[in-house]
Amino acid sequence: xxxxxxxxxxxxxxxxxxxxxxxxxxxxxxxxxxxxxxxxxxxxxxxxxxxxxxxxxxxxxxxxxxxxxxxxxxxxxxxxxxxxxxxxxxxxxxxxxxxxxxxxxxxxxxxxxxxxxxxxxxxxxxxxxxxxxxxxxxxxxxxxxxxxxxxxxxxxxxxxxxxxxxxxxxxxxxxxxxxxxxxxxxxxxxxxxxxxxxxxxxxxxxxxxxxxxxxxxxxxxxxxxxxxxxxxxxxxxxxxxxxxxxxxxxxxxxxxxxxxxxxxxxxxxxxxxxxxxxxxxxxxxxxxxxxxxxxxxxxxxxxxxxxxxxxxxxxxxxxx
Amino acid sequence: xxxxxxxxxxxxxxxxxxxxxxxxxxxxxxxxxxxxxxxxxxxxxxxxxxxxxxxxxxxxxxxxxxxxxxxxxxxxxxxxxxxxxxxxxxxxxxxxxxxxxxxxxxxxxxxxxxxxxxxxxxxxxxxxxxxxxxxxxxxxxxxxxxxxxxxxxxxxxxxxxxxxxxxxxxxxxxxxxxxxxxxxxxxxxxxxxxxxxxxxxxxxxxxxxxxxxxxxxxxxxxxxxxxxxxxxxxxxxxxxxxxxxxxxxxxxxxxxxxxxxxxxxxxxxxxxxxxxxxxxxxxxxxxxxxxxxxxxxxxxxxxxxxxxxxxxxxxxxxxxxxxxxxxxxxxxxxxxxxxxxxxxxxxxxxxxxxxxxxxxxxxxxxxxxxxxxxxxxxxxxxxxxxxxxxxxxxxxxxxxxxxxxxxxxxxxxxxxxxxxxxxxxxxxxxxxxxxxxxxxxxxxxxxxxxxxxxxxxxxxxxxxxxxxxxxxxxxxxxxxxxxxxxxxxxxxxxxxxxxxxxxxxxxxxxxxxxxxxxxxxxxxxxxxxxxxxxxxxxxxxxxxxxxxxxxxxxxxxx
Numbered sequence: 037x038x039x040x041x042x043x044x045x046x047x048x049x050x051x052x053x054x055x056x057x058x059x060x061x062x063x064x065x066x067x068x069x070x071x072x073x074x075x076x077x078x079x080x081x082x083x084x085x086x087x088x089x090x091x092x093x094x095x096x097x098x099x100x101x102x103x104x105x106x107x108x109x110x111x112x113x114x115x116x117x118x119x120x121x122x123x124x125x126x127x128x129x130x131x132x133x134x135x136x137x138x139x140x141x142x143x144x145x146x147x148x149x150x151x152x153x154x155x156x157x158x159x160x161x162x163x164x165x166x167x168x169x170x171x172x173x174x175x176x177x178x179x180x181x182x183x184x185x186x187x188x189x190x191x192x193x194x195x196x197x198x199x200x201x202x203x204x205x206x207x208x209x210x211x212x213x214x215x216x217x218x219x220x221x222x223x224x225x226x227x228x229x230x231x232x233x234x235x236x237x238x239x240x241x242x243x244x245x246x247x248x249x250x251x252x253x254x255x256x257x258x259x260x261x262x263x264x265x266x267x268x269x270x271x272x273x274x275x276x277x278x279x280x281x282x283x284x285x286x287x288x289x290x291x292x293x294x295x296x297x298x299x300x301x302x303x304x305x306x307x308x309x310x311x312x313x314x315x316x317x318x319x320x321x322x323x324x325x326x327x328x329x330x331x332x333x334x335x336x337x338x339x340x341x342x343x344x345x346x347x348x349x350x351x352x353x354x355x356x
Numbered sequence: 357x358x359x360x361x362x363x364x365x366x367x368x369x370x371x372x373x374x375x376x377x378x379x380x381x382x383x384x385x386x387x388x389x390x391x392x393x394x395x396x397x398x399x400x401x402x403x404x405x406x407x408x409x410x411x412x413x414x415x416x417x418x419x420x421x422x423x424x425x426x427x428x429x430x431x432x433x434x435x436x437x438x439x440x441x442x443x444x445x446x447x448x449x450x451x452x453x454x455x456x457x458x459x460x461x462x463x464x465x466x467x468x469x470x471x472x473x474x475x476x477x478x479x480x481x482x483x484x485x486x487x488x489x490x491x492x493x494x495x496x497x498x499x500x501x502x503x504x505x506x507x508x509x510x511x512x513x514x515x516x517x518x519x520x521x522x523x524x525x526x527x528x529x530x531x532x533x534x535x536x537x538x539x540x541x542x543x544x545x546x547x548x549x550x551x552x553x554x555x556x557x558x559x560x561x562x563x564x565x566x567x568x569x570x571x572x573x574x575x576x577x578x579x580x581x582x583x584x585x586x587x588x589x590x591x592x593x594x595x596x597x598x599x600x601x602x603x604x605x606x607x608x609x610x611x612x613x614x615x616x617x618x619x620x621x622x623x624x625x626x627x628x629x630x631x632x633x634x635x636x637x638x639x640x641x642x643x644x645x646x647x648x649x650x651x652x653x654x655x656x657x658x659x660x661x662x663x664x665x666x667x668x669x670x671x672x673x674x675x676x677x678x679x680x681x682x683x684x685x686x687x688x689x690x691x692x693x694x695x696x697x698x699x700x701x702x703x704x705x706x707x708x709x710x711x712x713x714x715x716x717x718x719x720x721x722x723x724x725x726x727x728x729x730x731x732x733x734x735x736x737x738x739x740x741x742x743x744x745x746x747x748x749x750x751x752x753x754x755x756x757x758x759x760x761x762x763x764x765x766x767x768x769x770x771x772x773x774x775x776x777x778x779x780x781x782x783x784x785x786x787x788x789x790x791x792x793x794x795x796x797x798x799x800x801x802x803x804x805x806x807x808x809x810x811x812x813x814x815x816x817x818x819x820x821x822x823x824x825x826x827x828x829x830x831x832x833x834x835x836x837x838x839x840x841x842x843x844x845x846x847x848x849x850x851x852x853x854x855x856x857x858x859x860x861x862x863x864x865x866x867x868x869x870x871x872x873x874x875x876x877x878x879x880x881x882x883x884x885x886x887x888x889x890x891x892x893x894x895x896x897x898x899x900x901x902x903x904x905x906x907x908x909x910x911x912x913x914x
Contacts, residue, residue: 096492100633115698115700118631121492135412136411141411148399149495
């Protein structure tokens with residue numbers, strides 16, 4: 037097994053410290069700061085041109101920040117990029133490939149490039165081929181691979197040296213549902229094994245499922261960060277409740293309008309929806325009140341906004 | 357049922373295509389035979405780029421086609437030449453003509469195909485984005501560039517090996533000595549590698565598609581020129597039939613110059629594609645200094661050893677001009693460097709008293725660079741000239757004070773032009789981050805052209821557009837002034853216009869030089885920053901791990 041070169045402490049694996057990146061007058065990254073701890077999956081969400089890729093390239097030492105610094109496992113991307121690179125696997129959004137090579141030759145080359153020799157290289161190759169499922173197409177030329185297989189190969193290349201941190205830029209872009217699910221499972225497995233993962237994607241439901249934390253960026257600014265539940269809680273003060281009564285819809289609406297914490301009631305026949313301030317306790321209390329007031333309830337459903345709703349609420353869709 | 361057979365039964369049954377893939381993995385990672393395993397073990401020490409590109413080349417159409425065409429052309433030429441030689445082939449000396457043909461055939465792959473392939477290989481790494489993924493690995497830019505050059509060397513070796521039996525045949529056909537054949541091959545191989553090194557470096561400097569296309573065309577032009585130059589030289593060598601002993605010395609010096617400048621070029625290219633926060637200046641200044649010193653010693657040595665009394669001064673003047681060109685080109689590029697030294701670079705600045713005293717000029721930045729170039733040129737040129745003046749007896753040397761003054765004039769021009777370019781860069785390129793080196797080189801060229809045009813116009817105007825005559829105000833025109841003050845024109849120095857031109861030059865260069873030295877003070881006082889303890893620990897951990905791995909691998913190979 038390859039040494040992961042990771043120090044044993046509770047400090048964050050990834051730290052963005054007031055990172056700025058300017059391209060002329062465009063502020064691609066504008067004062068972004070966040071932390072990701074070991075074994076966490078951090079999702080980077082934002083519209084096209086929001087600064088996700090630039091931030092990831094800065095973390096991968098491919099770009100220098102104009103101001104601020106990014107730190108990976110305690111090493112600065114500006115001052116010690118060589119040490120950062122040893123801990124890092126980067127999967128860019130575009131797949132760059134070499135002609136006249138097959139999958140196993142491609143991975144073998146990168147294993148050599150990462151300084152793996154002898155038994156370490158053989159072990160790394162076997163592990164990567166088996167993990168990514170590429171062992172079944174090992175001798176196939178890269179040029180003949182499907183998009184999904186290319187993404188797997190790209191992931192294999194990024195993880196061939198067992199990096200402590202994986203940065204994945206739009207890994208599920210253009211994949212079919214099956215390939216997407218498989219890729220998500222691979223990412224989750226890597227996180228379980230202790231790899232810290234920073235992943236960007238447009239498919240928000242997918243990120244919500246696999247990320248411990250997310251950051252929403254737009255026009256180079258980090259608009260919100262935290263766990264999906266935290267962001268939902270912060271962004272949405274009230275629960276949205278959908279209620280269907282057996283009869284007496286009008287009376288129920290009147291009864292509800294007199295209750296504290298209930299607002300924005302909309303009624304269509306015996307079905308109504310409204311906003312309820314508070315959490316589970318208030319929800320249970322309201323339901324108990326309705327039943328005690330002799331209303332016959334057929335359906336009562338309360339839900340918080342999804343990540344997609346929150347994303348649409350936070351971002352304006354503006355581009356630079 | 358035995359346990360062995362039950363184990364066999366429990367193994368998954370693989371489909372034929374899966375078996376093929378499994379075999380491919382086995383073959384690549386483990387090897388089929390003991391010989392394979394030894395080769396795989398040996399490949400651990402070979403540059404990964406060489407391993408990768410060899411694998412690619414073996415599957416590529418370009419390499420196969422070139423090899424096939426070369427074989428066909430060589431066979432065709434051999435048969436045609438031999439048929440044409442019959443019946444004199446049994447008694448006459450026919451090797452020369454045959455070797456000329458082989459040399460011309462070899463020139464095409466050596467000087468055109470291989471360097472172009474090297475250029476494309478490097479350019480496509482940068483263009484396709486594979487360089488970025490490669491740069492994230494532990495391979496340094498030096499590894500990458502050397503790997504590309506080794507691929508060119510390997511291809512050259514393969515092409516040469518195709519011709520090896522044919523070249524042996526030329527020797528058997530009489531008329532050629534072994535040293536002629538050896539010199540032909542050495543010259544061709546060294547020129548091919550030098551052009552490949554240039555091609556790789558040029559590709560590394562190209563930042564976008566437009567630059568790539570431009571460099572590619574310039575390179576192709578240069579390759580065609582090199583092919584003609586090398587071809588005519590080889591024709592001369594082979595036709596002459598024997599090699600005088602001095603020619604080996606010339607070849608040796610040529611090879612040394614080629615190797616040193618290729619080294620410098622590859623280092624510069626490595627710095628261009630390296631990490632932006634790295635100290636990219638000092639690694640280039642060290643070979644620059646070494647080349648400058650070596651060239652001074654070599655040119656001085658050959659002037660003294662092979663020059664007679666009457667030609668001594670001219671030979672040393674040529675040497676000094678060569679040194680001037682070397683330092684002037686390096687200097688005008690260096691003036692574009694930024695004055696800010698990154699934290700990472702500051703960790704490796706000299707900290708001891710002696711280090712700060714003698715090595716500060718190697719620090720990055722235009723300020724230290726100004727003094728570095730000026731002092732290096734003056735040190736090497738004055739040492740060369742003064743040593744020859746004082747140490748050589750009068751029977752051997754005709755050196756006069758004019759040569760020493762000529763070196764002083766060259767130094768003044770270096771101080772004036774570099775200083776002016778630096779001041780322009782400081783004022784106008786303050787906020788410019790990228791392309792500063794190209795900009796400073798362009799500014800120098802523009803200044804030189806302006807000085808030539810202005811002085812010629814002024815001279816014509818002051819002589820009523822009748823004739824061109826040198827006068828004191830023509831001193832900014834470097835070429836004209838140096839031509840007037842060339843050491844062999846001894847009587848020109850006493851003319852008032854030349855005297856006043858020198859005085860004006862001295863005053864202006866002293867003013868510009870003093871301003872630049874004053875501005876350099878802030879660059880010189882930059883102090884070293886201690887490397888964080890964890891970084892030091894980490895680096896030593898990596899080093900010891902690498903040593904341990906090398907040792908284990910060595911034991912395994914034994």
